Amino acid sequence: MSHPDVAIIGGGIIGLTSAYFLARAGASVAVCDRGDLGREASWAGAGIIPPGNPDRAATPIDKLRGIGSVRFAEVSSELRDLTGIDNGYRRCGGIEFLTAEDAGVPDVWRAEGIAFERLTLADAKTLEPLGDVEGEPHLLPGCAQVRNPWHLRALIAACERVGVRLHPHTGAEGWHFEGGRVSAVCLANGDRVTANRYLLAAGAWSESLLRPLGHTPHVHPVRGQVALLKGESCSRVLMLGKRYIVPRGDGLTLIGSTEEPEAGFEKRTTDQGIEGLLAFARRTVPPLANAALETAWAGLRPGSRDGLPFIGAVPGWNNVFVAAGHFRAGVQLSIGTAQAITELLTGKPTCVDLQAFALDRKPQANAKSAFRS
Ligand SMILES: Cc1cc2nc3c(=O)[nH]c(=O)nc-3n(C[C@H](O)[C@H](O)[C@H](O)COP(=O)(O)OP(=O)(O)OC[C@H]3O[C@@H](n4cnc5c(N)ncnc54)[C@H](O)[C@@H]3O)c2cc1C
Known part of the structure; x- marks a missing residue:
């Protein structure tokens, strides 16, 4: 894996959608997954995409969901045009x-x-x-659905088309530190991957890679x-x-x-x-x-303590980011998450206030979204 701009750990819907968006924005991106790409929660999910409206959503989580609701159709046809794969998105009500x-x-x-x-x-x-x-x-x-395995196939093919380097069966075990920065991801096979920035998107397994960075948010x-x-x-x-x-x-x-x-x-x-x-x-x-x-x-x-995801910079580390803990809603939140991560990593204002998803936030009491899925 030669030094990419962004190394993403975890090739589920969150890691892959972020990789695709980042590559479209001009970044060189590599994704490593310890198993096959897209075969964990993202594959298993039901693919319900509830309706939403980001412009009028009252909370950051509903805004993120609204972005998914509004953009899923457009992203689905973009993926189909690029790869020929239909992800089964349809507004069935x-x-x-x-x-x-x-x-x-x-x-x-x-x-x-x-x-x-x-x-x-x-x-x-x-x-x-x-x-x-x-x-x-x-x-x-306005309730819609997508076929998760088809969507993941489309995402993987789209990532390949836009130059994302994909590394299945390449598990991360920890970090290498140098001068107060993360300088590499340590792989299970003993290799190290260096990158300018790192995005941790390892789903339910993220906690073990957050701990060495000094964070235990209980994913x-x-x-x-x-x-x-x-x-x-x-x-x-x-x-x-x-x-x-x-x-x-x-x-x-x-x-x-x-x-x-x-x-x-x-x-x-x-x-x-x-x-x-x-x-x-x-x-x-x-x-x-x-x-x-x-x-x-x-x-x-x-899962997370309050059911909300962690999205944004990892406090204490200027080159490590996280997108994990999407609980019951990672499919509907994937597009908003990838958009926010891409904006953050390319120095643009983010579509949603990421404070609500900060790794060091206090778990929010009554942090409910308007839909459970
Ligand atoms: C039964 C079920 C139904 C659901 N229904 C819906 C729904 O209808 N709508 C909706 O929006 N959401 C739904 N969800 C939730 C949604 O599927 C998840 O929130 C989402 O898939 C999380 O995506 P992820 O990429 O973070 O995690 P994952 O898909 O689990 O991906 C994480 C990846 O990281 C990899 N990984 C782990 N550790 C390492 C490591 N050390 N090194 C490298 N790679 C690593 C894993 O192999 C995995 O591929 C459902 C989930 C389930 C289980």
Whole structure:
């Protein structure tokens, strides 16, 4: 890996989107990943992209989400033009079922200018074959989805096209310091990679590389299990609390997800987890009871104490940056994150105030986004 301007550690959606944006902005970029590129949380995710409006968002996290919502279509067609790969992005619409816990959410949507319509349950049942559901249905025509594995394939190919050097199976183990600066990344194979700047984007594994830099923000894994059914009975994304049903449009339906911080780095499905998801699917959309289980998988979301990501400079080090901890929302936040990182590294004002995502912030009480995904 010959001395790039920016060396990125971690080739998930955050590292790869940042690499692509940085290379488009003229930087020489290398990405190393300890496994195959894009095969961890980013591959496992459901790909829900809720609506948003960055110009009217009330909080930095909603602004970041809004950037993703507004730009995902344009970035998807750019990737398709460059690589010929369709990432499956489509605005399929969604129905979110709000409960007492979500009081105030419609006001946030209204203030942000997000199109939505409060439905009666009877109206919702004319749109989708719903069974037993809790909460008040709200139609969100701007809700979109992307096929994560396809999007990652497109991103990897696009990175190659714009000259990003990609190094799968190249794990980072630590840093080499010289004169109060990071002067290299130490690889598991004993090699060192030098660069002008370093961006840590190692998802749920980021903490072990932040510790030697003097930071312990508690980025941690939060397992999520997913079941994929052969069969499709609804046409919109259905969101009920932390669970959702995502019709893929090609005869498959994704059912997600569990939220299991206690599982640590154990990335596997459990009978209980998958049974729970299947029961949820049958209850919510009864015709899915006839759909066979195609496959199931688990992924490790990069959690943080307050659920917000860490994006920006690593305090104490003038050449190290971080983009990690995107928890349940790394796909929808990937474009805003990559845009902000590129602006930061090219000396431009950032699209969002990065103080909210500072590595040394106090965990924010009630740091909620208008969507969970
Ligand atoms: C079941 C599930 C459903 C989800 N649904 C959605 C959704 O609908 N919408 C949404 O927006 N988000 C969703 N998410 C969240 C989203 O997938 C994550 O927030 C996002 O993928 C995080 O991206 P990342 O690049 O930070 O992490 P990852 O994709 O995990 O990538 C980190 C990469 O770093 C590499 N790495 C780790 N350690 C090292 C090292 N030492 N050296 C080199 N490389 C290293 C890993 O191999 C990995 O490839 C979901 C997640 C899960 C698990």
